[in-house]
Amino acid sequence: MDLFTASVFAVCIPAVIFAGISKGGFGSGVAFASASILAIVLEPGVALGLMLPLLMLIDVASLPAYWRKWDWAAAKVLLIGSVPGTLLGALFYAWTDPDAVRLLIGLVALLFVAWQLGQSTGLINLRGKRFGPRTGVIAGVVLGFTSFVSHAGGPAAAVYLLGQGLGKTTFQATTVLIFWAVNFSKAGIYAGMGIFTRETLLLDLALIPFALLGTWLGIKAHHIVPERLFFGIAYVALTLTGTKLIWDALT
DSSP states (O other), X not given: OOOOSHHHHHHHHHHXXXXXXXXXXXXXXXXXXXXXXXXXXXXXHHHHHHHHHHHHHHHHHHGGGGTTOSOHHHHHXXXXXXXXXXXXXXXXXXXXXXXXXXXXXXXXXXXXXXXXXXXXXXXXXXXXXXXXXXHHHHHHHHHHHHHHHHSOOHXXXXXXXXXXXXXXXXXXXXXXXXXXXXXXXXXXXXHHTTOXXXXXXXXXXXXXXXXXXXXXXXXXXXXXXXXXXXXXXXXXXXXXXXHHHHHHHHO
């Protein structure tokens, strides 16, 4: 598949900017919408391989703004669980076909939106609930698995971190640290499985300025843009892309 076309760039550029804004300023919860959007126009493996180096770049670019503002105790528990979760994700990816990956990405997108609606309506309320390390390790396993197969580890991390009563900036800093480490560990497995290709890496080079632009916008927007507006747009995008991916997988 030729990745250097106007139609591919038309989808990739806004998707990468959105990922930068999300990871740079609003946690990693909805950054996976970018991979979901790309999976509509690209094979899922191509979309995953294309996005990971850019997500890693965004992580590195975001770290200085939140350096040592994270909660290391909470991060450590999630990282421990992410190791077996990542290995399970690699096995799932190796044993299934692209349609199964599309279906999983679509389901994760819709379940995430449903979860967020439950929180906003009060049906689900995690704040004030202190989750113990065992819950954190389980969340880490889910984080590692979903992160590997769809770059969607953010929701699992959010479930545990919200239960720790973290402030907005501490929550953001902790997610930046966690996904910097998780994405770094995934990169070696992606390379070994052939998910990275010469074409995806060349396209990554062309998209670097847009990833950095999105990160800068996210860091600035962290203190300015209402979370409600940003996440509202993200949830609409996730609902549409999730539904489309499930339809494509089943038909």
